[in-house]
Amino acid sequence: MILVFAPWSFIFGVIGIAMLGFIVWVIWKCKWKELAFLYDATEFFTYRAYGTGGLANRWKNVVKRLETANEEEYKLAVLEVDAMLEETLKRMGFVGDTVADRLQKVSTGIITNLSEIRQANAIRNNIVHDPNYRLTLSEARRVIEVYETAFKGLDLIS
Numbered sequence: 001m002i003l004v005f006a007p008w009s010f011i012f013g014v015i016g017i018a019m020l021g022f023i024v025w026v027i028w029k030c031k032w033k034e035l036a037f038l039y040d041a042t043e044f045f046t047y048r049a050y051g052t053g054g055l056a057n058r059w060k061n062v063v064k065r066l067e068t069a070n071e072e073e074y075k076l077a078v079l080e081v082d083a084m085l086e087e088t089l090k091r092m093g094f095v096g097d098t099v100a101d102r103l104q105k106v107s108t109g110i111i112t113n114l115s116e117i118r119q120a121n122a123i124r125n126n127i128v129h130d131p132n133y134r135l136t137l138s139e140a141r142r143v144i145e146v147y148e149t150a151f152k153g154l155d156l157i158s
Helices: 006-030 034-046 052-066 071-092 099-104 114-129 136-152
Strands: none
Touching: 052 071, 052 136, 071 099, 071 114, 071 136, 099 114, 114 136
């Protein structure tokens, strides 16, 4: 018995092998497989969500800014902590152009001190839009404590 090797089967075999090779190459080059393992391992060993380590370091910088005797540093601390909240809300999936827009979509079940956060965000807006706005150390500490309560409630800082 003689096997006839049709040219079509050869062509489709080559195309199939090429497609399989392409799929293997894409999986090899994509970072999702590495990141999926990295995320799980990091969360398992640190007991906190992946990506919160950077927030903890930024939080330390915010606290250091309050230790200075400079009003500009107090303002920068408030701006930085509000930016941290904005990034957190984005990562949680809340949409909006500003932090205030995103906060409208958040419930008190997620952030327990939501009304205080809104007031703190209003102070941040005053800092940004009014160059003559005066921020005292006690007011800056109060605002930072409001954000700290929210971040601790979200398990972002300890």
